Every structure is written in structure tokens, then in C-alpha cells.
Amino acid sequence: MPSDLSTAVPVEPIAADAAAVDEQRRFPRAAIDELGRGGLLGLGLPGSNGGAGSNPLEFVNVVEQIAGACASTGMVYVMHIVGAQTLLAGIDGEDGPGPKQEALEAMAAGRHLTTLAYSERGSRSHFWAQVSHAREDGDAIFVDADKTWATSAGEADSYVLATGAPGTDDPLSTELYLVASDAPAVTIPRHFDGLGMRGNASAPLQVRDLRLERERRLGGERSGFGLMMTATLPWFALGSAACSVGIAGAALDAVVEHAKGARLGHEGSTLADVPGVRARLAHSRIRLRESRALLHEVAGEVARGEATAQEGVLAVKASAAEMAVEVTDLAMRVGGGVAYSKHGPLERHLRDARAASVMAPTTELLHDFLGKALTGQDLF
Ligand SMILES: Cc1cc2nc3c(=O)[nH]c(=O)nc-3n(C[C@H](O)[C@H](O)[C@H](O)COP(=O)(O)OP(=O)(O)OC[C@H]3O[C@@H](n4cnc5c(N)ncnc54)[C@H](O)[C@@H]3O)c2cc1C
Known part of the structure; x- marks a missing residue:
């Protein structure tokens, strides 16, 4: 098993199946099995559970790659890791062998989703x-x-x-x-x-x-709320944000290739020669890099247990979700009729990007929570 799990993501087969997964509304079973074989279902579980052991930064790097290849697979993977982390946090000293330990061991062995x-x-x-x-x-x-x-x-x-x-x-x-x-x-x-x-x-x-x-x-x-706030929320916010960054990155890569290749034959030029097109691509790249930088910063804060992590967790999902909506929309505009008529992945990326802002905590709720935190109010 590689020491850095982000090098173990089988990106190509996952990407090759993404259009069919979307079109047929098919659960990406083959991809999940492959992630299990590669040890990725055990990411974040300590060695004592037989897992790979990991940190939030590695998690977001893995998720960005998976979601860039197939957003459905990325979301299934995020919910698995968030569930696993919540389960891990819910094991206490008095727990002996039992269903929770068995599930964690099976996850680490790639046999449990x-x-x-x-x-x-x-x-x-x-x-x-x-x-x-x-x-x-x-x-x-x-x-x-x-x-x-x-x-x-x-x-x-x-x-x-x-x-x-x-x-x-x-x-x-x-x-x-x-x-x-x-x-x-x-x-x-x-x-x-x-x-x-x-x-x-x-x-x-x-x-x-x-x-x-x-x-x-x-x-x-009555420990559910505490586990949701200390385990579920940080891992979910990071995972959801990483999905958004992966989707936006895939859309931008696809539309850059389109702009370079789409010819305006009568002018002897391509779409990439149009200044307005280049400006949209440049703006998208800046937004993507800003979001990825925030994601890595917050993943580091969570990993180190820093006091600023709470604010970062409230910000990171909302920021990345709205960035992905903006970047995939710009990609659709540059992609023109090709994107609109479902030639290629751009409209799929646009649809996939919309999920993050409605997944809870929604963007509106996160803004409200962050506003409360900034003004010293209780969040709940
Ligand atoms: C692809 C996908 C996968 C999901 N997977 C899971 C899963 O695995 N497990 C799970 O438990 N859930 C899951 N969900 C559910 C998700 O987390 C949300 O609960 C769900 O999307 C919210 O839908 P709703 O219609 O109930 O939203 P509503 O609560 O009706 O919200 C509608 C709108 O009102 C806004 N709103 C609501 N309250 C406030 C407020 N106080 N202030 C400001 N605005 C507010 C919201 O921001 C939103 O814009 C998933 C959702 C999606 C889309």
C-alpha cells in the first residue's frame, strides 16, 4: 500500500465510467470496489484498526482526484469517510469487540462501505x-x-x-x-x-x-450532537469542498482543451484567441486556486486542532460550493453550443456542482453560522 494514498486513486477507470454512471443513474460499484482494494476506504483510520492512517490534507487530495474523475463516486466516498470518522470518534474506552470495531476493521480491509x-x-x-x-x-x-x-x-x-x-x-x-x-x-x-x-x-x-x-x-x-459537531462536520465540510474543487478543476481542464481546439476557420483562429474567452478562463483559474488554497489551509488547521479550525470549517464548504457553481457556469458559456448540447462533460459538471450548495449545512446556513461566530453569538 503506498504511504501517500493520494497516489493510489485509480483516476482513469473512474473517469472512463463517469458519463455512464451519470446517464444510467448507476451506483459506481466498480469504482468503490477498486478504492477498497487500494486501501482508500480505510483512509483516516488508525493502524490499530488495520487502516491506512491518514490526515485531513491527504483526504482532501484524494477526494479532489476522485470527484474530478466522477462526482458521484466522490460523494459516495466522502460520505463513507465521514461516517467512518464519526464511528471512530464514537468508540470509547469501554467498547470491547463488537459491531463498531468489526465495521472499522472491515472498512480498513476495503470490505465495508x-x-x-x-x-x-x-x-x-x-x-x-x-x-x-x-x-x-x-x-x-x-x-x-x-x-x-x-x-x-x-x-x-x-x-x-x-x-x-x-x-x-x-x-x-x-x-x-x-x-x-x-x-x-x-x-x-x-x-x-x-x-x-x-x-x-x-x-x-x-x-x-x-x-x-x-x-x-x-x-x-445523548452524545450525538457533540459527535456531529466534532467529527462529522469538519470531515464533511472538507470532503464536500474537495468534491467542489475536483468538479470545478475537471470542468476547467475540459473547457481549456475545448477553447484551444475550437476553430474559427473564417478568421484562422481558435476560441482561445478571443480575449473575452481567455479572461473567463483566467478568472475561473483564479477562483479555483483560491478555493484550493483555502481548502488546504483549513485541512491543515483541522489536522493540527487549531482554534481557527471552526471558522475555517464553516467557510470552506460554502466557499468551494459557490466557486464550483461559478466556474462550471463560466465553462458552459465558453463551451457554447457544444456544452449545451451534451457533447462532452461540461453540462454534467454544471449539474454535479449544484449539489454542494444544497447539501447540509447549506451555503445559506453556513453564512449565517459564520456571521454568528464572527459576532460572538451562539450558533445554535
Ligand atoms: C446529492 C445529495 C446527497 C445527500 N446525501 C445525504 C446523506 O448521505 N445523508 C444525509 O443525512 N443527508 C444527505 N443529503 C441531504 C442534504 O444534506 C440536505 O438535508 C438536503 O439537501 C436539504 O434539502 P431540503 O429540501 O430539506 O432543504 P431545506 O431545509 O428545505 O432548505 C431549502 C432552502 O432553504 C434554506 N434555508 C433553510 N433553513 C434556513 C435558515 N435557517 N436560514 C437561511 N436559509 C435557510 C436552505 O439554505 C435552502 O436554500 C443529501 C443531499 C443531496 C442533494
């Missing part, structure tokens, strides 16, 4: 608030929930599922559980036909009378 089931019908994009309820009964708890979206629904081996904690109606008093995806109490009423990231198998999950033993709970009683 996980994802998050947080978003609920009753609280929409405010995933940190859970309106579902759990009730205690002897040694187990029982959960009823309507999850609105889960990436890799029906494809992952497990879900990291959030629920309101037993014995309270406080929506911020939550718990996380590791749930086997083949549990009969968890069903998928329908799959989405999304605008972008069409292969990521997003779907609602209907959870009815799901019985969970306490050994499946991550962390202690």
Missing part, C-alpha cells in the same frame, strides 16, 4: 436537529424515523443513523447508531432522480420499529 442517515423530513436541512424518537425497552432502544436523504442507500453496508435520544423532546439531544443496512426495519420507499451526482444512490430511508442494542450506539448517552 458506510454512509450517514441524518437528514429528516421534520427538520429538513437542519440535520443536527432530530425530530425522530427513540424509546428504551430493556437492553435495547427502538427507533422510528423518516430520513429524507442518504447517499449510497441500499448500497452501503451500514448507516450511521441519527435519532432523537430516548426520554427527551429536545431536538438537539440526539444519539448516533451504527445500523446494518440489511435490517428489515429499514426500507427504501423510492430512489431520487437527481439533477447531478446521479450515481450516488441517494434515497429516503423509512425506519419503523428498528431494534438497536446499546453496543451499536456511538459515544455515550
Whole structure:
């Protein structure tokens, strides 16, 4: 296994399948299996779990490459690593061998894909608030929930599922559980036909009378909100931002090649000879580099546990999401009719780039949180 996992991404086969994954709305199973064989499903897991061990900077470099090749694969991968990191943070000293340890070991061996089931019908994009309820009964708890979206629904081996904690109606008093995806109490009423990231198998999950033993709970009683803020949010913000940077980079590469090759025969020139086209490409490159620089800065802050990391986490996803919307839009304009008529990947990149701004925390919520943080207000 290479010491730097970012050199182990099988970019070419993933890219070669991306158009078909999008068109057929097909889960990128071959890509995920290949990432597992390369040790990438174990990224970020310490050696004691058999994983590759890693840091957030390596994570964002890996995600940028995967998402640049295929955004659906990138999002499936991000949700897996975020779920794995949340699970890892939810292991406490009293945990012996059990389903959580087994899942982490299987992830490290490339045999287990996980994802998050947080978003609920009753609280929409405010995933940190859970309106579902759990009730205690002897040694187990029982959960009823309507999850609105889960990436890799029906494809992952497990879900990291959030629920309101037993014995309270406080929506911020939550718990996380590791749930086997083949549990009969968890069903998928329908799959989405999304605008972008069409292969990521997003779907609602209907959870009815799901019985969970306490050994499946991550962390202690009512520790869900804390785990979401300390583990889920930093890794998700970085992963989502890296997806956006990867998508924008792929769009820019594609449109630069188009501009160099598209001939204006009557003038003996190409699109690249048009000053306005060059200005759009240059602006896009600057925006991309700004976002990548911020991404690397924040990944470093998170890795080092610096005090500035919270502000960076709130900023990085919103910044990259809006950059990718802008850059893919500019790429469509330079690509002209070729882009509009689906010749090549540009319109796919435009559609894929739209997902990040609506994935929670949405850009609007992140701006509000950051504004609150700047003015010394409580975020929740
Ligand atoms: C491709 C994809 C994959 C996903 N994967 C997962 C997954 O694996 N697990 C998971 O749990 N969820 C997942 N989600 C769900 C996602 O995180 C959001 O919960 C979902 O997209 C929000 O949709 P909504 O219609 O409920 O948004 P709404 O909450 O209805 O938001 C609609 C608009 O209102 C704005 N808005 C809402 N509240 C405020 C506020 N207080 N201030 C300002 N503006 C506000 C939002 O910013 C947004 O623009 C996924 C979503 C997508 C698109």
C-alpha cells in the first residue's frame, strides 16, 4: 500500500465510467470496489484498526482526484469517510469487540462501505436537529424515523443513523447508531432522480420499529450532537469542498482543451484567441486556486486542532460550493453550443456542482453560522 494514498486513486477507470454512471443513474460499484482494494476506504483510520492512517490534507487530495474523475463516486466516498470518522470518534474506552470495531476493521480491509442517515423530513436541512424518537425497552432502544436523504442507500453496508435520544423532546439531544443496512426495519420507499451526482444512490430511508442494542450506539448517552459537531462536520465540510474543487478543476481542464481546439476557420483562429474567452478562463483559474488554497489551509488547521479550525470549517464548504457553481457556469458559456448540447462533460459538471450548495449545512446556513461566530453569538 503506498504511504501517500493520494497516489493510489485509480483516476482513469473512474473517469472512463463517469458519463455512464451519470446517464444510467448507476451506483459506481466498480469504482468503490477498486478504492477498497487500494486501501482508500480505510483512509483516516488508525493502524490499530488495520487502516491506512491518514490526515485531513491527504483526504482532501484524494477526494479532489476522485470527484474530478466522477462526482458521484466522490460523494459516495466522502460520505463513507465521514461516517467512518464519526464511528471512530464514537468508540470509547469501554467498547470491547463488537459491531463498531468489526465495521472499522472491515472498512480498513476495503470490505465495508458506510454512509450517514441524518437528514429528516421534520427538520429538513437542519440535520443536527432530530425530530425522530427513540424509546428504551430493556437492553435495547427502538427507533422510528423518516430520513429524507442518504447517499449510497441500499448500497452501503451500514448507516450511521441519527435519532432523537430516548426520554427527551429536545431536538438537539440526539444519539448516533451504527445500523446494518440489511435490517428489515429499514426500507427504501423510492430512489431520487437527481439533477447531478446521479450515481450516488441517494434515497429516503423509512425506519419503523428498528431494534438497536446499546453496543451499536456511538459515544455515550445523548452524545450525538457533540459527535456531529466534532467529527462529522469538519470531515464533511472538507470532503464536500474537495468534491467542489475536483468538479470545478475537471470542468476547467475540459473547457481549456475545448477553447484551444475550437476553430474559427473564417478568421484562422481558435476560441482561445478571443480575449473575452481567455479572461473567463483566467478568472475561473483564479477562483479555483483560491478555493484550493483555502481548502488546504483549513485541512491543515483541522489536522493540527487549531482554534481557527471552526471558522475555517464553516467557510470552506460554502466557499468551494459557490466557486464550483461559478466556474462550471463560466465553462458552459465558453463551451457554447457544444456544452449545451451534451457533447462532452461540461453540462454534467454544471449539474454535479449544484449539489454542494444544497447539501447540509447549506451555503445559506453556513453564512449565517459564520456571521454568528464572527459576532460572538451562539450558533445554535
Ligand atoms: C446529492 C445529495 C446527497 C445527500 N446525501 C445525504 C446523506 O448521505 N445523508 C444525509 O443525512 N443527508 C444527505 N443529503 C441531504 C442534504 O444534506 C440536505 O438535508 C438536503 O439537501 C436539504 O434539502 P431540503 O429540501 O430539506 O432543504 P431545506 O431545509 O428545505 O432548505 C431549502 C432552502 O432553504 C434554506 N434555508 C433553510 N433553513 C434556513 C435558515 N435557517 N436560514 C437561511 N436559509 C435557510 C436552505 O439554505 C435552502 O436554500 C443529501 C443531499 C443531496 C442533494
